[in-house]
Amino acid sequence: MVDSNDMTLRERLKDSKRIVVKIGTSSLTYDNGHINMFRIGHLSRVLCDLVNQGREVILVSSGAIGIGVDKLKLGKKPDYVSGRQAAAAVGQCMLMNIYSQFFAEYGHNVAQILLTKDVVERPESKENVINTFNELIKMSVVPIVNENDTVSVDEIKFGDNDYLSYIVASLVDADALIILTDIDGFYDKNPSSHNDAVLYHNIVDLSEKIETAAGGAGSNLGTGGMLTKVHACRLAADRGINSVIANGEKPEIIYDIIAGEDVGTMFVGKR
Numbered sequence: 414m415v416d417s418n419d420m421t422l423r424e425r426l427k428d429s430k431r432i433v434v435k436i437g438t439s440s441l442t443y444d445n446g447h448i449n450m451f452r453i454g455h456l457s458r459v460l461c462d463l464v465n466q467g468r469e470v471i472l473v474s475s476g477a478i479g480i481g482v483d484k485l486k487l488g489k490k491p492d493y494v495s496g497r498q499a500a501a502a503v504g505q506c507m508l509m510n511i512y513s514q515f516f517a518e519y520g521h522n523v524a525q526i527l528l529t530k531d532v533v534e535r536p537e538s539k540e541n542v543i544n545t546f547n548e549l550i551k552m553s554v555v556p557i558v559n560e561n562d563t564v565s566v567d568e569i570k571f572g573d574n575d576y577l578s579y580i581v582a583s584l585v586d587a588d589a590l591i592i593l594t595d596i597d598g599f600y601d602k603n604p605s606s607h608n609d610a611v612l613y614h615n616i617v618d619l620s621e622k623i624e625t626a627a628g629g630a631g632s633n634l635g636t637g638g639m640l641t642k643v644h645a646c647r648l649a650a651d652r653g654i655n656s657v658i659a660n661g662e663k664p665e666i667i668y669d670i671i672a673g674e675d676v677g678t679m680f681v682g683k684r
């Protein structure tokens with residue numbers, strides 16, 4: 414049995430000190446493409462509060478391209494690479510400006526870290542990145558990470574921010590990875606097309622078969638890209654990191670997750 418009802422598994426999230434939170438574009442923008450300030454404000458407040466509790470927080474935030482498209486009034490994502498990269502350059506700047514202002518309201522500092530795959534593949538630059546993360550965390554600064562979309566080409570691309578969030582969680586040796594999306598977690602079928610879809614609660618041993626089902630169910634089309642999320646959580650579990658996929662509609666759900674409550678889908682880190 415893959416899904417476990419053993420709620421003591423959730424207890425393991427309670428001691429999480431170093432937490433990586435990932436939020437996607439669909440949670441940061443409204444359906445009409447405009448920025449969801451309410452959501453970003455709430456997320457910022459929760460993350461600042463976690464730092465106040467003595468936890469160490471790293472945010473992986475998408476949104477650069479989406480916010481750039483909105484700011485430049487392009488109407489839709491450009492269908493050519495340099496257009497998307499230009500939109501990302503504009504959007505990333507605005508995104509950080511918004512985070513920076515919200516965090517400042519609660520007396521906290523943020524830092525921007527833009528990564529490409531080659532940086533974490535080269536031992537020397539990888540070590541520098543890790544040192545920078547640790548230094549920022551020591552200073553109680555919240556690093557906000559995104560892929561460096563403006564320069565990344567296929568060879569140096571992570572591809573998606575779910576995978577990037579796993580990379581970041583493993584670089585900083587996180588206790589927990591929380592992936593916030595627009596559905597309640599990982600279901601056995603795509604809940605938007607199957608009324609009888611059942612939410613998994615605690616996944617102890619994720620087989621590749623299940624992981625493939627996340628894509629096969631079609632849930633990677635418009636409902637938050639479940640395949641890439643489940644893949645990131647499986648990689649995290651292999652490294653011993655507990656992760657949770659949960660609905661980011663109300664960012665306060667992070668409190669419930671680290672209180673060990675039964676929300677979202679937990680992927681239990683191997684011990």
Ligand code: GLU
Nearest residue numbers: 475476477478560573574
């Ligand atoms: N890096 C992209 C952005 O900020 C998002 C990639 C993703 O959502 O996976 O727009």
